[in-house]
Amino acid sequence: MNIQQLVDRGLKIKTYTKDSVIYEPGMQPRYVYFIKTGEVRMVTVSDEGKEFIQGVFKAGQHFGEPALLINRPYLAFTITNKDTQLIAVNKEDFFSLIKNEPDFSMNLIQTLSQRLFYKSMMLEELANEKADHRLLTIINYLLHDITEGENLKVTRQELADMTGLRVETVIRGVKMLAGKGLIKTVKGKIVKG
Amino acid sequence: MNIQQLVDRGLKIKTYTKDSVIYEPGMQPRYVYFIKTGEVRMVTVSDEGKEFIQGVFKAGQHFGEPALLINRPYLAFTITNKDTQLIAVNKEDFFSLIKNEPDFSMNLIQTLSQRLFYKSMMLEELANEKADHRLLTIINYLLHDITEGENLKVTRQELADMTGLRVETVIRGVKMLAGKGLIKTVKGKIVKG
DNA sequence: CACTAAATATGACACAGATCATAATTTTGT
DNA sequence: ACAAAATTATGATCTGTGTCATATTTAGTG
Numbered sequence: 001m002n003i004q005q006l007v008d009r010g011l012k013i014k015t016y017t018k019d020s021v022i023y024e025p026g027m028q029p030r031y032v033y034f035i036k037t038g039e040v041r042m043v044t045v046s047d048e049g050k051e052f053i054q055g056v057f058k059a060g061q062h063f064g065e066p067a068l069l070i071n072r073p074y075l076a077f078t079i080t081n082k083d084t085q086l087i088a089v090n091k092e093d094f095f096s097l098i099k100n101e102p103d104f105s106m107n108l109i110q111t112l113s114q115r116l117f118y119k120s121m122m123l124e125e126l127a128n129e130k131a132d133h134r135l136l137t138i139i140n141y142l143l144h145d146i147t148e149g150e151n152l153k154v155t156r157q158e159l160a161d162m163t164g165l166r167v168e169t170v171i172r173g174v175k176m177l178a179g180k181g182l183i184k185t186v187k188g189k190i191v192k193g
Numbered sequence: 194m195n196i197q198q199l200v201d202r203g204l205k206i207k208t209y210t211k212d213s214v215i216y217e218p219g220m221q222p223r224y225v226y227f228i229k230t231g232e233v234r235m236v237t238v239s240d241e242g243k244e245f246i247q248g249v250f251k252a253g254q255h256f257g258e259p260a261l262l263i264n265r266p267y268l269a270f271t272i273t274n275k276d277t278q279l280i281a282v283n284k285e286d287f288f289s290l291i292k293n294e295p296d297f298s299m300n301l302i303q304t305l306s307q308r309l310f311y312k313s314m315m316l317e318e319l320a321n322e323k324a325d326h327r328l329l330t331i332i333n334y335l336l337h338d339i340t341e342g343e344n345l346k347v348t349r350q351e352l353a354d355m356t357g358l359r360v361e362t363v364i365r366g367v368k369m370l371a372g373k374g375l376i377k378t379v380k381g382k383i384v385k386g
Numbered sequence: 387c388a389c390t391a392a393a394t395a396t397g398a399c400a401c402a403g404a405t406c407a408t409a410a411t412t413t414t415g416t
Numbered sequence: 417a418c419a420a421a422a423t424t425a426t427g428a429t430c431t432g433t434g435t436c437a438t439a440t441t442t443a444g445t446g
Contacts, residue, residue, distance in 0.1 A: 044313070046321035054313055066306035066313075075313055098299060105298050106291060112305040113259035119312040120237070120247055120259075120268055126319035127357030128239035131403070155423065164320030169403055171424060188412080188424060324433070348393065362433060364394060380442075381394060 011087050022064075022078040022086070029068040031088035035059050038084025042076045043161070053161045055115065056081070065108065068094065126164050134163045135173045139183055143192045151189035204280050215257075215271040215279070222261040224281035228252050231277025235269045236354070246354045248308065249274070258301065261287065319357050327356045328366045332376055336385045344382035 013036055016022065022033060022040060033040075035057055042054040042063065054076050057063045067074050068091055089097070098105050121141070125134045138159060142152055156170040163170070178185045185191060206229055209215065215226060215233060226233075228250060235247040235256065247269050250256045260267050261284055282290070291298050314334070318327045331352060335345055347355075349363040356363070371378045378384060 044317040044321070046317070048321075050321050052317055052320040054316065066309045069303050069306040070310060072310060075310070075317065098302065099295055102292055102298075105295075105302070109291065109298070109301060109305065110262050112302065112309060113262040116259045116305060116309055116312065117263060117265060117268070119309065119316060123247065123312060123315060123319065124237040124239075124245055124268065126316065127245040128237070128241075128243050157423080166404060167424085168405085168426085172403095172426085175425085350393080359434060360394085361396085361435085365396085365433095368395085 011089065011093075014086050014088060016080045016084045016086065018080055018082050018084075020080045020084075022080070023074050024077045025075055026073050028073055029064060029071075029091075031090055032062055032065050032068055032094045033078075034062045034087040034089060036085040036087060038086075039081040040078050040084060041081050042078050044076045051161045052164060053158065055118075061111075062089075065094070065112070122162075131163075131165055131169050131173050132176060134165065135159065135170065136177055136182055138162055139174075139177075139190060143190075146192050148193040149191065151186065151191045154190075204282065204286075206278050206280055209273045209277045209279065211273055211275050211277075213273045213277075215273070216267050217270045218268055219266050221266055222257060222264075222284075224283055225255055225258050225261055225287045226271075227255045227280040227282060229278040229280060231279075232274040233271050233277060234274050235271050237269045244354045245357060246351065248311075254304075255282075258287070258305070315355075324356075324358055324362050324366050325369060327358065328352065328363065329370055329375055331355055332367075332370075332383060336383075339385055341386040342384065344379065344384045347383075 016038070023029070025044070037059050039056065039058050040063065041056050043051045044054060045051050055063070063078060064074075098108065118141075121137070125137050129137070139152070142154065146152065156174065157167050159165075159174070160167045160170045165173070174183070174185065174190065177183045183190055184193065209231070216222070218237070230252050232249065232251050233256065234249050236244045237247060238244050248256070256271060257267075291301065311334075314330070318330050322330070332345070335347065339345065349367065350360050352358075352367075353360045353363045358366070367376070367378065367383065370376045376383055377386065
């Protein structure tokens with residue numbers, strides 16, 4: 001099932017401006033959201049206001065399935081990173097997608113597996129590893145998605161919010177890793193290759 | 194799909210004694226494991242030998258799907274907590290289960306969703322929260338599975354390995370939480386109610 | 387019931403990373 | 417090309433939890 005097919009079925013496209021909140025912790029889930037254009041981040045926020053990035057979702061992807069499927073209130077905020085168009089698919093329709101479209105079902109299983117893999121990796125890092133190790137792991141993970149010579153389009157703050165560290169620690173850590181030759185930086189940007 | 198049906202199909206039951214390693218990090222996954230009897234833990238281990246418990250799986254459950262489904266080497270060890278009987282289902286059979294048994298497929302999706310939920314919760318805790326908060330969160334999570342008056346059958350070491358803390362910190366933390374009346378303990382055991 | 391092993395407990399000290407303050411650099415918008 | 421904003425950078429402290437050492441209590445075994 002892709003976006004076009006959902007549109008063909010007559011589902012409405014909702015438009016959100018950058019930094020809109022789609023849902024927040026405690027809300028009872030009613031939809032799965034398919035992203036037509038734009039990008040969202042899923043973040044949990046501590047009492048002291050510190051953010052942790054649970055995931056980032058882009059055009060063509062969907063989010064919010066787990067809470068809907070196990071019928072539990074959301075744990076996280078989901079917030080648009082850019083102007084974003086979403087299609088909200090209700091519970092009934094989503095369940096029938098799973099039941100009636102084997103390809104979609106298989107795809108969903110693999111998507112969930114991938115997310116589990118990432119979270120397992122990060123849990124190990126947060127539970128057991130120090131700042132430098134955490135940073136190197138995420139950076140290498142993110143470098144997979146880009147080509148030689150390109151640079152990572154993430155700020156130190158975002159790296160901090162993915163690793164549970166503070167910006168200052170990330171800044172010092174990245175500098176140290178670059179010094180040791182474990183990563184390459186150009187004008188502060190982390191570069192692949 | 195349940196264990197009996199797998200046996201009926203002629204799949205072999207393999208027996209492992211307590212503390213046997215089923216698979217370890219780096220190995221290429223070939224099977225999904227269904228547990229007939231016993232219990233296994235999935236743990237990642239840091240360079241310094243510190244364990245983190247990624248999950249515990251009991252009779253009737255299966256494990257090892259994500260790595261197989263996305264075709265990536267294991268991140269974790271899986272080790273039996275007791276004498277355990279397993280049925281190893283190969284990739285082909287597992288994929289055909291998903292394709293041909295809609296109920297199994299739906300069930301798997303919900304299982305994966307539940308695991309994601311747990312991991313998201315723990316990531317937030319490890320990234321943003323201090324020892325006491327982490328402890329209270331896990332303890333409350335574990336208390337869900339037992340009835341009033343019963344006590345948690347986990348050691349402080351196991352709590353430590355689930356939260357990324359050290360035993361001593363868990364011991365002090367549990368004592369503190371009990372002192373504040375946030376949890377109840379009897380002879381050191383954490384009791385529900 | 388005694389003996390042993392495992393789990394819980396407690397104190398003293400060390401240290402990675404948080405926190406706070408302030409500055410330099412790079413990016414963005416007009 | 418310039419100003420404002422965002423990001424990166426750096427130094428000085430503070431602090432929660434790790435580390436180490438040793439003791440006490442509880443559980444398990446013949």
